Amino acid sequence: MEISIKAKGEKMQKQTIYLNSSSILKYLLGADEYLTELITARGTEFNITTTDFEVYEALGSLKPYDDFKINKLVKFFEIVDVKSRKDSTGNEKSILKHERVDQLRKSALQNK
Secondary structure: OEOOOOOOOOOOOOEEEEOOHHHHHHHHHOOOHHHHHHHHOOHHHEEEEEEHHHHHHHHHOOOOOOOOOHHHHHHHHHHOEEEOHHHHHOOOOOOOOHHHHHHHHHHHHOOO
C-alpha cells in the first residue's frame, strides 16, 4: 500500500490499494472479511485498483460449487478501478491453465 501525506491545507490523498488475482478471488468467495469490508463498506476511503487480467484470472478460478454471489461482483465493479493490463504493461493476457487455477484457489482458500 502507498500512503501519501500532503502539507497542511492541501487535500489529503487516499491510499492506493492494488488487488491481485488471489485477493479478488478471496473477496468473491467471501474468504477474507477484511477485503469484504474494504470493498463493501470502506471502498470510498481508498483508491482500489486492479487490471482486467487479475479479474479474468479470479473469475476463471471460480468453480460451479462455490458460494459465489453475483452481487459481490457488481459491488466490486462499482468500487474498484479496473485498468487494461495491455495498456498498462504492454503484455498480452495469457491463457488461464488448470495449474494456475489450483494455485489461486489454494492461496485464496488457505485461511478460510
